[in-house]
Amino acid sequence: ETGVTQTPRHLVMGMTNKKSLKCEQHLGHNAMYWYKQSAKKPLELMFVYSLEERVENNSVPSRFSPECPNSSHLFLHLHTLQPEDSALYLCASSQVGDARLYGYTFGSGTRLTVV
Amino acid sequence: AQSVTQLDSQVPVFEEAPVELRCNYSSSVSVYLFWYVQYPNQGLQLLLKYLSGSTLVKGINGFEAEFNKSQTSFHLRKPSVHISDTAEYFCAVSDRQAGTALIFGKGTTLSVSS
Numbered sequence: 595e596t597g598v599t600q601t602p603r604h605l606v607m608g609m610t611n612k613k614s615l616k617c618e619q620h621l622g623h624n625a626m627y628w629y630k631q632s633a634k635k636p637l638e639l640m641f642v643y644s645l646e647e648r649v650e651n652n653s654v655p656s657r658f659s660p661e662c663p664n665s666s667h668l669f670l671h672l673h674t675l676q677p678e679d680s681a682l683y684l685c686a687s688s689q690v691g692d693a694r695l696y697g698y699t700f701g702s703g704t705r706l707t708v709v
Numbered sequence: 710a711q712s713v714t715q716l717d718s719q720v721p722v723f724e725e726a727p728v729e730l731r732c733n734y735s736s737s738v739s740v741y742l743f744w745y746v747q748y749p750n751q752g753l754q755l756l757l758k759y760l761s762g763s764t765l766v767k768g769i770n771g772f773e774a775e776f777n778k779s780q781t782s783f784h785l786r787k788p789s790v791h792i793s794d795t796a797e798y799f800c801a802v803s804d805r806q807a808g809t810a811l812i813f814g815k816g817t818t819l820s821v822s823s
């Protein structure tokens with residue numbers, strides 16, 4: 595399989611649940627990103643991992659917890675979410691230093707609904 | 710800080726008509742510019758990008774964009790759209806000098822009808 599794969603595609607969870615989103619890239623990239631996409635809002639950058647180290651965290655609530663065990667895998671652990679956290683969560687990858695030139699490769703996203 | 714403004718949230722057009730999706734950016738430094746397309750239930754796909762050189766950039770699916778430094782704009786155009794062009798379009802900017810993160814606009818929904 596090639597590109598960036600996200601699982602699950604859809605997730606419905608209660609506010610007291612704990613779940614995780616998974617992202618896997620097969621492109622040999624060494625930077626990975628989590629974005630939140632809500633209706634009619636700009637894409638919100640949540641986390642950036644470069645060479646498996648977190649380099650950017652844009653004031654995301656602690657109920658979102660990222661994990662990057664290696665350069666090919668990225669997780670977003672979720673717990674005690676709120677209904678306003680319902681959104682499409684997109685994972686992307688790039689080569690460090692090349693993102694400015696080549697942009698990112700995105701996964702298809704996980705549609706999260708918090709009930 | 711950089712920002713991207715997409716002036717139109719929705720653009721309805723008829724098939725085979727021309728279309729322009731507008732994008733303006735705000736930055737105090739030189740930038741790279743991108744347009745992405747998102748089809749329903751899919752992630753974002755790169756349409757085209759401006760790095761340097763010719764201000765007219767051609768991308769996939771017959772789209773092109775023109776970089777205008779004096780107006781800080783990067784508008785996307787297609788001379789004749791198809792039903793299959795119905796999608797969400799995002800303009801993005803990155804800083805030439807530092808950082809790796811792209812900054813995205815809110816997106817423009819292009820709806821093509823027959």
